[in-house]
Amino acid sequence: MPGRTLAALVVLAVALFVALFVGPGALAATGSGAALDEGNLAESFRKAFVEYWNAGNRDFSPGMERVVDYWFRYHVAKAVIAAILLIVLVTLGVLVRKAFLRAGGLGAGQRVGLASAGILVTLLALFAAVTTVANIQGAVAPFASLLSMLPTGARDGELAATLDQVRQRLAAPSGAGEQTPPPLDMMIDDFARYHLAMAVLGAVLAVVLIGMSAVSWRRYARTASSDRRTRRLSGAFGVLTVLSSLVLIVVAVVNTGNATDPRPGLAAFFEGGW
Template sequence: MSPTAVSSRPSTLPARALGLLTALAVVLGIAVFLAPPLLASIGSTSYANESAIRDAFTNAFVDYWAAGQRDYTPALDQTIDYWMRFHLAKAAIALVLLAVLVTLSVLLWKAFLRSGNLSATRRSTLASTGAVTVLLALFALLLVIANIQGTFAPFSSLLSMLPMNTADPELARTLTQINQQLADSQGAPAHTPPLDVMITDFARYHAILAVVAATVAIALIGTTILFWRRFTRSSDGRTRRVLASFGTLSTLLSLTVVVLAAVNASTAAHSAPALAGFFAGGW
């Protein structure tokens, strides 16, 4: 093997890795929006679009409330099962996408730090591409968090589809009765069975987000400490600027996620008033 071939391999392999990871990210980015409805339909009822899901859930919700029982009606159970499968598929794809984007971001920024012999244009391209990839990774992280919520509390996730300002007399009557019961109970433990189920699931919905946000916050805090430690130990100007940028971003994200965890933990602990606020249009 010639010396030229040996020296070119370190630059060729990262280029191939970048190309493969970019292609994989594009495929996963498309799949995260197109695949979940198809995967959720396997072994379950399929819906043509989100409007069909909304209509099916609204009708099933009205019937469930009228039935006055804790157990879901068959129609509601069917819709909830589909929605759980949908979010599970989306969370799984988004998690793989997040891993790919994080790996791609690391490779891009490492390439940028080693780009001293490249032109200013190529360095600028690496930096801008790396920044965009980081933003996409954050978006993928949001998808993972939101869909974990939907997977473990699909009923509360579906509640957001209810048309609160509706002209449907049956749904309007149902919403009025729910609002009245929530106002009368003032958070007391005695509720009708369907309302009790809603309050419990609403608490679960926010507790899940609180736990996931707290987990993410711990990871971000650890990453923040790592960035700033490396910043203090580095003497290279470009490396310090990159580490300072990521350290600042990670610090801000850590604070944001900590607040998110605290707010949702509080909401979970006071789910009845929070649910009343939701049905009053405050969520």
């Protein structure tokens, strides 16, 4: 394994991993026009939510606009960092895989070390992929992503009264004669967009993983039975990609249901059961 390349990739991966947790907030706060950060975001959103609901308009109120804009930039920054980290980890994984397959002359300890490194890189790559997808989803529908910061079980105060009004409106049958309040209409639309984004991303990733699995199983079938290391590695990767694609297919189907009929899912969220 080329030592300098390996060292550079490891250092870059560590730097990106740290940046993934400390960078997005700082980048999102740049030019936000308000003193927003991860520490006060939830409280700011709750105040803006009450303001937005009481305004009765579909367009965001100034306070909500600032919060949503900050959260959009946060997700974009985190998605970009996670995507770069994923590319670095995939490259590192390819190097480790090649080294492991050529490790016939190494001792047992070195082979175990390479295998452990391969497992670690694979797990980190899965984490980076999930983070990338989740933040793309959040960037597509930042308002719906912010809803998770609402304390749906609140019982006192102006926020609790607002949440009760939202629940009552969602519980009313659609088309019952009353027009849906514009803020609620926006919530329903963004909630649908949020789940549609995950449905599309999940389906695309499932197709990619199925293709990777087919390549891996083809390599497994074409490898001589005497080459146990290659066959085991190809088989393990084939199983991992098949299982991952099945999970993603389920995720895509569930999110498609919420995207096509978002109102029940949103109502369940505000009731605390979603």
